[in-house]
Amino acid sequence: MDVEDLEKAARVVRSMLEAEIKDKYSDEVLKNWLDPQYMGEISCPEGYAKLTGSCGDEMAFFLRVRDGKITDVKFSTDGCITSIAAGNAGAELISGRMIDEALMLKASDILTVLHGLPPEDEHCAQLAMDVIKEALRDYFLTRREPWRKDY
Numbered sequence: 001m002d003v004e005d006l007e008k009a010a011r012v013v014r015s016m017l018e019a020e021i022k023d024k025y026s027d028e029v030l031k032n033w034l035d036p037q038y039m040g041e042i043s044c045p046e047g048y049a050k051l052t053g054s055c056g057d058e059m060a061f062f063l064r065v066r067d068g069k070i071t072d073v074k075f076s077t078d079g080c081i082t083s084i085a086a087g088n089a090g091a092e093l094i095s096g097r098m099i100d101e102a103l104m105l106k107a108s109d110i111l112t113v114l115h116g117l118p119p120e121d122e123h124c125a126q127l128a129m130d131v132i133k134e135a136l137r138d139y140f141l142t143r144r145e146p147w148r149k150d151y
């Protein structure tokens with residue numbers, strides 16, 4: 001097999017994988033996965049949490065809060081397509097919201113934004129929402145007891 005044959009085989013495998021991914025996930029999942037606008041970190045965030053999901057993937061959320069409003073949000077994860085999509089959709093959902101509104105959100109709201117996930121991937125939305133809630137909890141704790149922050 002020469003280089004040209006290998007390149008041709010790679011193109012075939014790639015198009016098969018793309019077709020499989022497009023069959024399995026909605027356009028919203030693909031958009032949030034391929035262009036995760038909220039992926040990143042915020043230095044010295046007012047709210048921060050990092051959790052490990054049942055699958056072993058980690059996700060972290062960083063919140064900037066001003067006058068009770070989430071003015072900036074970023075997330076990071078070492079997870080798969082759906083972890084990235086769920087993290088990004090969760091970040092988009094809380095961005096610009098008042099804290100009390102964000103506290104009312106559920107994992108099902110992330111699934112709605114993503115137009116659903118395959119059942120075996122729905123836990124990714126739960127992980128994202130669990131980390132968001134934990135980061136909001138951290139914000140409240142830090143506001144009450146600023147000495148808890150170790151930076």
Ligand code: FES
Nearest residue numbers: 053055057083124
């Ligand atoms: Fe682990 Fe989604 S596969 S959080």
